[in-house]
Amino acid sequence: MTQRWLQQILAYPRLMIALCLVLIVSSGLGIGNLYFRGDYRIFFSADNPQLLAFEQMQQQFNKSDNILIAIAPDSQQVFSAETLRLVRQLTEAAWQTPYSIRVDSLSNYQHTEAIADDLWVADLVAEELELSSAELNKIAEVALNEPALRQRLVSADGRVTAINITLQLPEQNLQQEVKEVWQAVALMLDRHKAQYPDTDFHVSGVVAMNYAFAYEAENDVKTLIPIMFAAILLMLAWLLRSLLASLATLVIIVVTVISTLGLAGWAGLFLSTATVNVPTILMTLAVADSVHLIASMQFALRRGDSRLQAIQYSLKRNVMPVFITSATTAIGFLTLNFSEVPILRDLGNMTAVGVMLACLFSLVMLPAILLLLPVSAGSSKAAGAAGAYGADRTMLWLANSVIHWQRPLFWGMTLLIIGCSALISLNTINDEAVKYFSPDTEFRQANDFLEQNLTGATTIDFVLAGNGASAVNQPAFLAAVAGFTQWLQSQPEVQHVNSITDTFRRLNKSMHQDDPAYYRLPDNPEQAAQYLLMYEMSLPFGLDLNNQLNLDKSATRLAVSLQNLGSKQLTAFESRALTYLAEHASSYSASAASTALMFAHIGERNMASMLQTLPLALLLISLLLVFSLRSWRLGLLSLIPNITPALVAFGLWGLLSGEINLALSVVAGMSLGIIVDDTVHFLSKYRAARQEGQATEQAIRYAFTTVGRALWITTVVLVTGFAVLMLSGFRLNSDMGMLTALVILVALLIDFLFLPACLLKFDAKEYKTDATP
Amino acid sequence: MPHLNTTRFAGLMLVAGLLLALPALADTEKGLQIATEQKKRDSGWGDSESKILMILRDASGNESVRRMRTQALEVVDDGDKSLTIFDEPRDVRGSAFLTHSHPTAEDDQWLYLPAINRVRRIASRNKSGPFMASEFAYEDMTSFELAKYQFRYLRDDVLNGVSCYVIERIPADKFSGYSKTVAWVDQAHYRVQQIEFYDKKQSLLKTLQASNYQLFLDKYWRPMLLQMQNHQTGKRTDLKVEELQFNVGRSAADFDVNVLERLR
Known part of the structure; x- marks a missing residue:
């Protein structure tokens, strides 16, 4: 069955490429439908109770979307003629902000005063005032004693004042509207900065936050994707030592990203601060499939196989592992569907689809391309780097060491894992929208x-x-x-x-x-x-x-x-x-x-829902392992290297940061699908050896020497890929990248150091040889 | 002869400039003409008394009701005078608002509050502010005076089957809340059918629809329903004239400040 479709692909490589291109182009066209949303509402589903309460409140009262401009004169004295004149001018100019419906400042504060028998209501810093020192004193006295102003529009020490612009955005094209507002405010401030060089301005408020969300995401696109590309090129050069092979891999990566984004566009999804990093994550995940396939092929070529034979050899060896690992990764990402946060659901679905597309293209399009390109076998040195499939001295040494130190390793690692898991309690859930931005960002400052x-x-x-x-x-x-x-x-x-x-x-x-x-x-x-x-x-x-x-x-x-x-x-x-x-x-x-309250609740709601889905994901993935390993005992044992990495990593996170935001609460589910791959590879090799009648120790040596280096390489690729996310100025992305990288690294350590010790302890019984062919 | 050439060139430029400016001038003139006719047709009504119902609605459709009685007196060569007595909400019943409007000078306004039995003058820079928290600003409700605006005829238009002139009005007063308003005035009777109000940043703020016009004294058309829709906040106010009578025998003495304290 498998054989037949493999033959088909290799018999009609051009047709296969053409079919793939049709799929890529037709889905890729959907990119035109993609649009970008950066407002804070993308974090909340339409039925979120805090959002509903907030919107109901805004319907009854004026909107609270705002821009708050803090004005800090170097003189540290707001109540000077110069600064008050600036406030007056800026207040007047602020009314020109698009979509503004209200401007509040020190100058247009409606001061009430009894004059003779009349009630006088007028601007506190009225236009006709000369701002003599007597007038300045009076203004200062009124402002600093007025509860509506003090600590809201003027600091108690009179050093800083602020202008609040209330906006009513029509929300037809929110992204565009937010940008319009931001640009108008920036332009207005630029003009006044030139006139008042000794004054600092700081812009905050809900609309500024919306803009910052969008700006940071745009920044991610501009900086992270090129870095990711560079990192991938470097890794491919190191792993494959062949320009054409690297090129073929790049093609697979690019078409995967294009068709994923296109399908998202057709599905009516949008790009956001979270989904903007789907390309980066996909590049990371897709690279592994191609590398495995090409490395096997190069191994066969060096052995003297013909190109067609080499590809056939590679496919035969890799179809199952590539499919299984892709499926488990997709399942891991699909668990994000249980998140309370719509954009994290989008992130999960887009990545899951992308991973399966990468699998498809790697198994169908890549072999066809490889058949048509004169890909070299790679230098013999490459055999050291990528030759994961030959005997490997370092890995053999590692295997022997692990077997030799099995008892201390078992108890040591057990203690270490329990110790790290205990540190999890150091973590607290915390979602503050402001803290999503790194201290380097303008908005945060x-x-x-x-x-x-x-x-x-x-x-x-x-x-x-x-x-x-x-x-x-x-x-x-x-x-x-x-x-x-x-x-x-x-x-x-x-x-x-x-x-x-x-x-x-x-x-x-x-x-x-x-x-x-x-x-x-x-x-x-x-x-x-x-x-x-x-x-x-x-x-x-x-x-x-x-x-x-x-x-x-x-x-x-x-x-x-x-x-x-x-x-x-x-x-x-x-x-x-x-x-x-x-x-x-x-x-x-x-x-x-309030928006702050919405974020405060979402973290906990999200964590609760993610914790409920984790067991389900674990069950699904473990069943998949039982099925592919055809062994209940190994399936059960596989739980150890699948669960413990997240426990250890979250424990270490407690030491490193201790703050769990809504992006981190999805890491456990998401990374589960990725780390499971290591276990699958290791245990399937181990089982094959046991089935051939080898003892546990020998089977471990076999597993190490056959897949050890491949696991090491994919881990390096994955850790690098997720580490690139750490460069994001947006903490939801940088924290997620860092913790995921940590989970993956810990997973490899556990697979190498703890899993073998567990096998030696719990799987020493002899196998019935040849239970299945 | 460069000198002659320059002169001729300058002359040519002048003519060209005039030709270009002419339509604009003509539009200004036509605008003023239409406004003048509108004002003329509404002159001589003397005095009136009316009962008004205001229905306020917010963006989600919640309603609130205001009721008031208004007396008005036409003043030749100055702005009209009006006295509004509030009936509802009940806690402001008996409060009375007196306005002496002026075409160019600031209006004089007083408010009588029965709870403290006092009259207070109100600064009239608030003309841009809302009237009774409705979508109507004071300046939307005061008498129509030519000196308050600069007019420009824009075009002819058919609105709801009625042929209209479309006139742009730019307020002369810097305390106005508008950068401009655009009025649809019907060609048959010079009645305002619709007005669009643009805020200081030139965005469309609200639209007023005037309807149910009735003829009084065989001469004066008055709308019995005014609907103001705020496009930015989604709020709206309907102003219904429940009763309207002319020639009720009011004189300037009835609009004196001292009258306020004797009300009830």
Whole structure:
């Protein structure tokens, strides 16, 4: 059966290539459908409860998509004529930002003042002000004592101020819109930088984060893919020592990537910060298939076989292993489908399809190409590097050493594995969108600056809803909101609370000739409603209260800024706050939402779902091994080298970093499919030898000498490939690359040092010879 | 004779420039002409009284209702005067808003609050701000004065089967919230059918649709339904005129600030 289709391929190489080309071109055309998405929503499925709560909140109140520009004059004094003039100019210019619906700054803050018998509502830094020192002092006094400004738009020490631009993106082409906003802001700042060289600007906010997601992904494409290509070329040159053979491998890699991306395009998928690295991962995985096939062929050629014979020999030896290893790798990646994060599901599916395509092209197209190209046997030196299939002295030495030291190795490795596994408890789940960016990135630096100098970028919005329309004017409701505001302000994590109760107090005072005794909540609903009416009637375009009050004034939104917290602390804070509300404001309904909260929850949800799927993946893959090894005992034993690498690597990760983000929680499943390959190769050789009647020790020597070097080589290729991801400025990618590389490396060590010791201990019984041919 | 040549060239340029500028000039003139006619046809109505219902809707369709009564007085050679008394929401009932609008100077505005029994003047730079948290800004509701805009005729258009002039209006006041508005004025009666409002960054902000026009005093067309759709936030406000009467006997004395405190 296998033989027949192999013959077909080799009989009609041109036809095979043509058929493959048809497949490649027709799927490749789908690339035109691919588009890029960089917004934070790609991390959340449409039914994510935190996303739903967030969107519901945004429907009722203004959107909270924003750009926050921090302004830090070298003079460290915001309340100078020069800086305030800059703030005024920049505020005015900020209204020109595409999709902006609101601009808040020190200068256009609507300051209320009782002048004679009238309520005066006007810009704090009004246009006609000369900004004399008396005026500057007054502005500073108002700003630093105003709860709505202090620690939000101006630092308590008066060194840094900020402008907040609220945006309403139409979300027709989000990527384009985000880019438009970013470019407009950058251009605006460039103009002002020239005018104010002694002032630093730092840009943060949700839209800046969306832009950073896209920018870092673009950066990955620009830097990682070329590096990956260079790395692959180097490795191929080292492994195959033949230009044409390397070229053939490159062809397979390139067509695999093209058709995978094309199929993704046809399937309606998009590229994102996660899937943008599918080409890099695929290149890594596809290289192994080709290398095995070509190395076997070169071995046969050196033996004196004809080209056709050599290829036939190579196919016969490799069809099964290549297929099985591809299938297990695909299964590993398919486990990502159980992730809570849509783009990780996409990553899994694209890679799984790509791996199977690589398998197909390696088995069908590569032999045809090799038949047509005058590929050399490689130099005899290459036989050392790639000649994984001849006897190998180093490997023999290794095998003998392992057999000699089997008892200390067994107990030593057991202890080491248990010890490392214990370190897993050092890890905590943590997803902070800000920390996804490496400290070198501009976005991260702007955020760190803001956190140190103004206010944390982490926010939670709380909505408190009363009973029926105009509920916010009820004294009891306002008292509850004020109580909650006070509670929030007394929490150590909280840096700023924007609450409508502060506005009510200020209005009450201003309505009574600025008498400080009236800085309190209104006495009755009519007063409250009419102050609000008065105030709302006095506010200019874009500065209305809709970001704090909903349409029928039945609910109010409190915006809370927190110091940057880990996801555990953030969700703990959320539940603490909701518990407070349940105890002290039980007659009102309360909810909390924000992007930070969405990320804080996704990590844990993702980890939980991935942990549930791991046993399933393990079972599937182990069954596949039992089937291909045709032995229950070996299948069971294979669990050891399949499970332990992830345990050890996660333990080591606890020492190295200790933070598990959502990309890391999928590494165990993903890498399982890859490391299983080593076990398959090693155990199938071992079993073949045992079946021929050899003793355990001899069978181990045979396995080492036949596949030892091949395992070593593929491990080097894989570790290099995933290590390239470590260069990403985006921690989801760099951490994933690093941990996967670690798992693969540990897997090889365990296969070489622990698996043989286990076999010697648990599989010493003699085999019934020739159970299967 | 280089001198002559230059002169001739300059002359040629002048003519060319004039020819190029002429259509623009003509459009400006035609725009002003249409606006003038529109204003003329709406002159002489004297005074009126109306009952208004406002229905506010947010992006997800939640509704909130405002009710008010408005008295208005036409003032020749100055802006009109109006007095609005709020009935709903109930907690602002009895609040009254008095406006003396002026074609070029800032409007005078006062608000009477029954809860504290006080009248407060309101700074009129807020003209760009929303009226009662609706999608209507003050400036959308004040009287139409020629001096407030620069007009330009754009084109003829048929809107909902009605032949219209399309006129661009650029606000003269820097405190306006708009960079421009574009109005569809029907050719038969010079009634505003639709207005598009563009914000300061030149993006379409909202569209007003005026409909259910009724004829009063055999001369004055008034829309009984105004629908304002905000394209950026997805919010909308419907303003329904439930009752409208002319010649109700109001005089300037009824619009004096001192009247406010005697209301109820």
